Amino acid sequence: xxxxxxxxxxxxxxxxxxxxxxxxxxxxxxxxxxxxxxxxxxxxxxxxxxxxxxxxxxxxxxxxxxxxxxxxxxxxxxxxxxxxxxxxxxxxxxxxxxxxxxxxxxxx
Amino acid sequence: xxxxxxxxxxxxxxxxxxxxxxxxxxxxxxxxxxxxxxxxxxxxxxxxxxxxxxxxxxxxxxxxxxxxxxxxxxxxxxxxxxxxxxxxxxxxxxxxxxxxxxxxxxxxxxxxxxxxxxxxx
Numbered sequence: 001x002x003x004x005x006x007x008x009x010x011x012x013x014x015x016x017x018x019x020x021x022x023x024x025x026x027x028x029x030x031x032x033x034x035x036x037x038x039x040x041x042x043x044x045x046x047x048x049x050x051x052x053x054x055x056x057x058x059x060x061x062x063x064x065x066x067x068x069x070x071x072x073x074x075x076x077x078x079x080x081x082x083x084x085x086x087x088x089x090x091x092x093x094x095x096x097x098x099x100x101x102x103x104x105x106x107x108x
Numbered sequence: 109x110x111x112x113x114x115x116x117x118x119x120x121x122x123x124x125x126x127x128x129x130x131x132x133x134x135x136x137x138x139x140x141x142x143x144x145x146x147x148x149x150x151x152x153x154x155x156x157x158x159x160x161x162x163x164x165x166x167x168x169x170x171x172x173x174x175x176x177x178x179x180x181x182x183x184x185x186x187x188x189x190x191x192x193x194x195x196x197x198x199x200x201x202x203x204x205x206x207x208x209x210x211x212x213x214x215x216x217x218x219x220x221x222x223x224x225x226x227x228x229x
Contacts, residue, residue, distance in 0.1 A: 035215035050215035088153055092214045096169040099153040
């Protein structure tokens, strides 16, 4: 099973700042099959990025994904107040699918 | 509009059985895999397994194999997650989610609102 390690565990930033979240896989993820999800308290996760760098429907362009192999990154260029949440990466290149443990982006 | 409507919160005792549901609408239910994801209190997301409603082909995460049963009834566009004997450690929020099946981009594109299962004596 592929283990995904997300870092940092918590990111303390101010609105308008840039957020860079990392997701490292224990093995190569096939075909860049990595997705990123955002989850706010009391809500279901929402897809942001799939195939490492493609934005899901309705996702603003301040969200971008990059990476390949074992290292993947989610970048939020200018944090808006609604972006403070928990972010999870997920790989769907190999069964069983796995999620990272999440990065919390909190207001500084 | 694609929607996944999950059944309501449950409070059960250890040893009891339970079946929760996820009713799909707005697309052809038989043609997209449906996944189940667990989120224990204050914790992250865990992929439990996935089913193809067209033929009920099912795959489980090794962590959940033998612990739960995933099924689907395509005649009523509903997927299910069931337990035969609940434990306190099954207390969690459970989400169903549709797998996007376009061009091999198999991410989870639509999610249900979640079903909270509480197991307590």
